[in-house]
Amino acid sequence: xxxxxxxxxxxxxxxxxxxxxxxxxxxxxxxxxxxxxxxxxxxxxxxxxxxxxxxxxxxxxxxxxxxxxxxxxxxxxxxxxxxxxxxxxxxxxxxxxxxxxxxxxxxxxxxxxxxxxxxxxxxxxxxxxxxxxxxxxxxxxxxxxxxxxxxxxxxxxxxxxxxxxxxxxxxxxxxxxxxxxxxxxxxxxxxxxxxxxxxxxxxxxxxxxxxxxxxxxxxxxxxxxxxxxxxxxxxxxxxxxxxxxxxxxxxxxxxxxxxxxxxxxxxxxxxxxxxxxxxxxxxxxxxxxxxxxxxxxxxxxxxxxxxxxxxxxxxxxxxxxxxxxxxxxxxxxxxxxxxxxxxxxxxxxxxxxxxxxxxxxxxxxxxxxxxxxxxxxxxxxxxxxxxxxxxxxxxxxxxxxxxxxxxxxxxxxxxxxxxxxxxxxxx
Numbered sequence: 001x002x003x004x005x006x007x008x009x010x011x012x013x014x015x016x017x018x019x020x021x022x023x024x025x026x027x028x029x030x031x032x033x034x035x036x037x038x039x040x041x042x043x044x045x046x047x048x049x050x051x052x053x054x055x056x057x058x059x060x061x062x063x064x065x066x067x068x069x070x071x072x073x074x075x076x077x078x079x080x081x082x083x084x085x086x087x088x089x090x091x092x093x094x095x096x097x098x099x100x101x102x103x104x105x106x107x108x109x110x111x112x113x114x115x116x117x118x119x120x121x122x123x124x125x126x127x128x129x130x131x132x133x134x135x136x137x138x139x140x141x142x143x144x145x146x147x148x149x150x151x152x153x154x155x156x157x158x159x160x161x162x163x164x165x166x167x168x169x170x171x172x173x174x175x176x177x178x179x180x181x182x183x184x185x186x187x188x189x190x191x192x193x194x195x196x197x198x199x200x201x202x203x204x205x206x207x208x209x210x211x212x213x214x215x216x217x218x219x220x221x222x223x224x225x226x227x228x229x230x231x232x233x234x235x236x237x238x239x240x241x242x243x244x245x246x247x248x249x250x251x252x253x254x255x256x257x258x259x260x261x262x263x264x265x266x267x268x269x270x271x272x273x274x275x276x277x278x279x280x281x282x283x284x285x286x287x288x289x290x291x292x293x294x295x296x297x298x299x300x301x302x303x304x305x306x307x308x309x310x311x312x313x314x315x316x317x318x319x320x321x322x323x324x325x326x327x328x329x330x331x332x333x334x335x336x337x338x339x340x341x342x343x344x345x346x347x348x349x350x351x352x353x354x355x356x357x358x359x360x361x362x363x364x365x366x367x368x369x370x371x372x373x374x375x376x377x378x379x380x381x382x383x384x385x386x387x388x389x390x391x392x393x394x395x396x397x398x399x400x401x402x403x404x405x406x407x408x409x410x411x412x413x414x415x416x417x418x419x420x421x422x423x424x425x426x427x
Contacts, residue, residue: 001043002027003358003396008048009365009376010352013055013338016330018376024053026358029170029396034354046391050366052376054333055350056115056137056359056394057306058340061206061244061265061294063143064105064130065098065121068421069299078212078274086299092427097420099126103413106134107405108304109295112386113361115394118242118265118294118344120178120206124161132169135399135407137359139344140165141178141206141242146189155192162201172395174345176242178206182219182227187234194235203239204345207231210253211245212276228253237262242343244294245270246284247277254287263292263343266335268313269303270296281317282326292340293332307386310336314381329381362391 003026012019023038024031033040066086073085098121109117116137119127124140131138142161144154162175179185179193197205210216210227219227228249231237240261249264266279284291293313295304310332317327341350349357365373369383392400399406 001396002032002040003044003046003393004038004040004042005046005048005053008046008051008053008362010053011055011333011377011380013330013334013351014353016377018052022048024352026393026396029358031352031354031356031358034352046362048362050364051390052363052365052370052380053352054113054361054363054380055337055352056361056392057113057336058292058344058350059109059114059117059294059304059306060242060263060292060340060343061267061296062105062109062117062119062304063121063297063299064102064117064119064127064304065093065123066297066299067101067104067108067304067417068093068097068424069297070302072299074273074302076274078276079214081274081300089424092424093123095123095126097424098123099130100413100416100420102127102130103134103408104417105298105304106130106136107408107410107413109306110134110136110392110400110405111389111403112304112306112308113363113389113392114304114306115359115361115392115399116341116344116346116349118176118206120180120244124175125165128161128165128168128173131173133407134405135397136394137172137349139174139176139206141176143178143180144189144193145180145184146186147184151186151189155196170395175201176204176206176345177201179236181208181211181215182230183215190231190234190236194238197236197239202345204242205236205239206242206244207236208244209241209246210248211271212274213248216248226250226253228256232256240345242292244296245276245279247271247279249280249284254284254289258287258289263290263339265292265294265343266313267294267296267309268316269309270300272312272316273302274300278316278320281313282321282323285327285331290339290342291335292343293335305386306336307384307389310381311384329378332381333377358393358396360393361389362393363388364390
């Protein structure tokens with residue numbers, strides 16, 4: 001099976017520019033050839049006139065199963081929000097609840113151009129099933145804690161998840177351990193995960209780090225170190241780290257991680273809404289630290305609209321630093337594509353380049369957002385909307401076409417989520 005995309009403009013991340021009037025041949029799940037007027041026979045031909053092709057976006061930190069909690073517990077501090085509102089209602093969820101809520105979040109991700117997600121939640125086999133059905137690429141990271149005394153059970157659950165889902169669906173599904181945070185995991189539990197990561201799990205870990213001032217202050221009081229210094233002392237930073245948030249990363253920590261495989265994931269909407277603070281994105285980039293981007297979950301965002309996330313991330317740093325040149329649009333697009341792919345351990349993803357996986361997003365340029373067509377790189381970050389995303393290709397296959405989700409019944413998913421939410425509240 002092959003696909004020929006004809007006469008399209010595309011975003012070349014490496015050259016930091018838009019290439020016009022290109023033909024792109026996709027064979028199986030990879031980009032086979034890029035050129036002009038390619039003379040090949042194709043099973044499918046897509047007319048790229050008045051379209052813009054980008055690498056598929058990578059949502060590097062989210063909680064897909066939390067779509068039930070959209071607009072449920074707002075205007076609260078992080079720990080109040082977690083301990084008094086979210087954790088009690090989460091305790092009522094069953095596997096089927098999470099299966100359907102994850103489908104809803106996956107649909108919203110696809111409709112905003114996302115082709116790869118990194119999800120931290122539980123009942124991750126159900127999240128994996130939803131992702132496989134939708135055709136999207138996903139990194140399943142079982143959020144693990146042991147403050148509830150169930151650490152061993154969660155490690156066993158993770159072992160089973162890794163055995164059953166790692167590299168499933170033509171390699172679209174990967175499995176990574178995820179100690180939730182230093183305040184929900186004991187020292188010994190974190191050490192055990194660090195050890196297992198190196199010995200069994202491909203040396204990759206997903207964790208929340210330095211999200212709030214309270215987390216940092218408590219870490220200093222309890223361990224005499226900041227959160228990032230603390231996890232480094234336990235061996236976690238010997239693995240590659242998908243480090244969600246890093247809002248309060250210090251200059252000393254930047255020096256500590258700059259030569260490690262440490263990838264901060266910027267979550268601007270969640271950090272703003274929970275009043276966590278402002279991740280020093282400009283400083284991190286100037287220190288050559290590779291940053292990714294994520295939406296976080298629906299309860300703290302309150303959506304999975306990745307185009308909106310890029311827009312907010314692209315403008316807030318200019319105000320915070322009082323520097324209009326801080327974090328230019330192209331840097332946001334790198335965070336949203338190739339940087340996110342590298343953070344999640346994918347080396348052949350996130351670029352429109354021969355030999356790379358064919359995960360692609362197609363924007364309709366015949367829209368108000370792109371009129372007039374001045375600077376399309378700027379337009380993607382500063383004026384585009386998710387409604388401008390016309391089609392999405394993952395692993396060489398359309399998962400959205402003409403704004404219609406191909407592999408899932410969107411209307412049914414919404415209906416079931418509404419019905420299950422009413423049931424959850426009554427349990």
